[in-house]
Amino acid sequence: MDQETKRLYIEALQLYEAGKVKESVNALKQVVQLYPDYPDVHNALGLVHSLAGNQEDAITCFKKAIELNPSYIEAYVNLAIVYNEQCEFEEAIRSFEKAATLETQEKGFSPKLKAKLAGVYRQLGDTYYELQEYEKAREEYEKAIGLAPTFLDVKLKLAKALLQLSEFGGAEKLLSDILAQNASYLEAKTTRGLCYYRQQRFADARNQWQEVLREDPQHIKARSYLNMLKEKHDD
Numbered sequence: 001m002d003q004e005t006k007r008l009y010i011e012a013l014q015l016y017e018a019g020k021v022k023e024s025v026n027a028l029k030q031v032v033q034l035y036p037d038y039p040d041v042h043n044a045l046g047l048v049h050s051l052a053g054n055q056e057d058a059i060t061c062f063k064k065a066i067e068l069n070p071s072y073i074e075a076y077v078n079l080a081i082v083y084n085e086q087c088e089f090e091e092a093i094r095s096f097e098k099a100a101t102l103e104t105q106e107k108g109f110s111p112k113l114k115a116k117l118a119g120v121y122r123q124l125g126d127t128y129y130e131l132q133e134y135e136k137a138r139e140e141y142e143k144a145i146g147l148a149p150t151f152l153d154v155k156l157k158l159a160k161a162l163l164q165l166s167e168f169g170g171a172e173k174l175l176s177d178i179l180a181q182n183a184s185y186l187e188a189k190t191t192r193g194l195c196y197y198r199q200q201r202f203a204d205a206r207n208q209w210q211e212v213l214r215e216d217p218q219h220i221k222a223r224s225y226l227n228m229l230k231e232k233h234d235d
Helices: 003-017 021-034 039-052 055-068 073-085 089-106 111-130 134-147 152-164 168-181 186-198 202-215 220-234
Strands: none
Touching: 003 021, 003 039, 021 039, 039 055, 039 073, 055 073, 073 089, 073 111, 089 111, 111 134, 111 152, 134 152, 152 168, 152 186, 168 186, 186 202, 186 220, 202 220
């Protein structure tokens, strides 16, 4: 890259950092025209398009950067982030996994990338859960936990999926593990009460929900479940 174009490229990056998106896009497009085989320029242009909300253009740029450099970890990550923002979770996962594979080869799987990939697995699991495809939701939540075993919220989601699959033993173990790590996690305690209820362990369920209400008298779910239990016994 000649000195004048390099100066234009640096200026474009400075404009991007300053939030001057339109000016940065125009400058980077000039650089791309002059040096179309530089993956860093396409990646930078993708970032600016993403900031401007031009997600399809951003995807095109990141893919071009990857085409020019198939080992470009940052471009895979940026592509995955855009896919994730568009709720194209499977595409996002593929890009994250490719980045993870390359990163592992170079220097090991970083905690930051693990957390990002785990977040996408979690979101895909949420999508399957909402579609009532609980077995698929379970698979995605398990992948997320495999990467980020300290994410208690994902463990809770997995426990709820197991409840829907009537796998009460697995759900109860997960919920007990969560509460062993955070005894004040009331949503987990409420869900454990529901797990007991589904097994017809009504006294245990009542104790769980009453304990939740002692900690939070306004807890709507626990109060609703207790009313449900009372109505069942009144019948």
